[in-house]
Amino acid sequence: MRSNSLQIATYLTNCAVREQTLLTREWVAAKQTFLDWDSQPSLFKHYPHFCYRVRLGDYPSLAWLRETRCITDEHTVAQKPYRRLNVPSAGNLHPLEIYVQIRNITGLLSGIYHLDVLHEELVMIREIAGEGIEPYVGMEKRFNGVIVMISLVPFRSSWKYGLRAWRYLYLDLGHQIDALYASIRHFGMSCTKLSVNEKLNAIMGLGADEVIGAVYGVGELGERSVKPLSLPLMHVQPTDYTQTLEPLTASLAEVGIYTEIATPIVYEDFLKINHTRRSAREFNPEGMSDTVIQELMSIPAAVSLEIGIFVFQAYSMQLGLYRNGKCAVSGNFNSEIVHLLLDQRFISGSNMVVLIFAENFCAQTHIEAGNYAQELYVACEHHNAGCSGIGAFYDDEALRWSDKALLYAVAIGGKV
Numbered sequence: 001m002r003s004n005s006l007q008i009a010t011y012l013t014n015c016a017v018r019e020q021t022l023l024t025r026e027w028v029a030a031k032q033t034f035l036d037w038d039s040q041p042s043l044f045k046h047y048p049h050f051c052y053r054v055r056l057g058d059y060p061s062l063a064w065l066r067e068t069r070c071i072t073d074e075h076t077v078a079q080k081p082y083r084r085l086n087v088p089s090a091g092n093l094h095p096l097e098i099y100v101q102i103r104n105i106t107g108l109l110s111g112i113y114h115l116d117v118l119h120e121e122l123v124m125i126r127e128i129a130g131e132g133i134e135p136y137v138g139m140e141k142r143f144n145g146v147i148v149m150i151s152l153v154p155f156r157s158s159w160k161y162g163l164r165a166w167r168y169l170y171l172d173l174g175h176q177i178d179a180l181y182a183s184i185r186h187f188g189m190s191c192t193k194l195s196v197n198e199k200l201n202a203i204m205g206l207g208a209d210e211v212i213g214a215v216y217g218v219g220e221l222g223e224r225s226v227k228p229l230s231l232p233l234m235h236v237q238p239t240d241y242t243q244t245l246e247p248l249t250a251s252l253a254e255v256g257i258y259t260e261i262a263t264p265i266v267y268e269d270f271l272k273i274n275h276t277r278r279s280a281r282e283f284n285p286e287g288m289s290d291t292v293i294q295e296l297m298s299i300p301a302a303v304s305l306e307i308g309i310f311v312f313q314a315y316s317m318q319l320g321l322y323r324n325g326k327c328a329v330s331g332n333f334n335s336e337i338v339h340l341l342l343d344q345r346f347i348s349g350s351n352m353v354v355l356i357f358a359e360n361f362c363a364q365t366h367i368e369a370g371n372y373a374q375e376l377y378v379a380c381e382h383h384n385a386g387c388s389g390i391g392a393f394y395d396d397e398a399l400r401w402s403d404k405a406l407l408y409a410v411a412i413g414g415k416v
């Protein structure tokens, strides 16, 4: 009875989140104002200059961590640096940070570090020995290796997207988890599933402006016992300023920390893919073969998701809506789907659009949609196809294609 009422409560909360984050024609029309990019909150968190730092590149055993989240493109826009990372992000706003606890790794002081992606450094927040975060992630013994924590920084995204940022935070997190896992596997390691306790956020020194979203272990449990940290870590704001969007931060605080392990396909050209992947901004429909379309269709998604794939342009394949590899409805629905995706014109040149639906509108399904979309990005890069995640769509218009909620879309086509 209790679990039933809990399920109902969760369902109601999830429905409320969906309603509060809908895109409707009225909302889009009212939102046609320009953003002041000068007021964009900072994209990278900075710990104080006096913290001890090490260069990630000096530790080959941590190459997997460097490849997990790194800057892969940098140029100047309006006299300001414009940086893009190995993982895509809605609006290129990158509302995530990574922390690691490192124990017993040759040449490194054991401690809790922030991954400073901008400077490719690990910044020590606290040195550790007999204490650690193990008790907060379900372990009574010291964990030799690395405990990875990925946090969400809501204001980086809500600054532009308001409450709809809720969705993008979890989709971005899904991309990042999949990228972490692919990197770990490429370097021949594996992940340990942890069980997190609700005190982790506070002990990591994080306030309402940043919450841990996912945690993983890379290493193995040792023999020696460990005590919980006696004091929380120092608190540092993740952005240079913050404006709290109360319903957003309240909702994030209620979501549990994700610990499920993704199983990405790892291609032999992983390193090249990780550095060259970009979101497509135009497509060449002649540049994509039917074999690649079918290859992409065969990539598995989590069971929590329902996948509908629209093929608009192909050499000999039937055009239409595909489900489970079979054409379920034939026809060319290009103009309907471009409209559904907020009339973003470049999508009309794509060969296919993947729609990702779920029965349960919740953080977990958004993360899993992000995992799957990251798989598509990586596979496209491997097959020299273009790809872009699409988080902007008219939610209710998607109900024409499924009775489930649309969480995310991915447009795919030949590279220009």
Ligand SMILES: Cc1cc2nc3c(=O)[nH]c(=O)nc-3n(C[C@H](O)[C@H](O)[C@H](O)COP(=O)(O)O)c2cc1C
Binding pocket: 084, 085, 087, 088, 089, 090, 091, 092, 168, 171, 172, 175, 277, 278, 279, 280, 344, 388, 389, 390, 391, 392
């Ligand atoms: C959750 C999510 C939603 C996105 N939504 C859109 C979108 O609606 N339209 C679009 O053109 N690009 C979209 N993108 C792509 C981003 O704009 C792109 O990742 C970002 O500009 C960084 O560029 P890069 O992927 O080439 O590094 C989305 C990406 C993500 C991860």
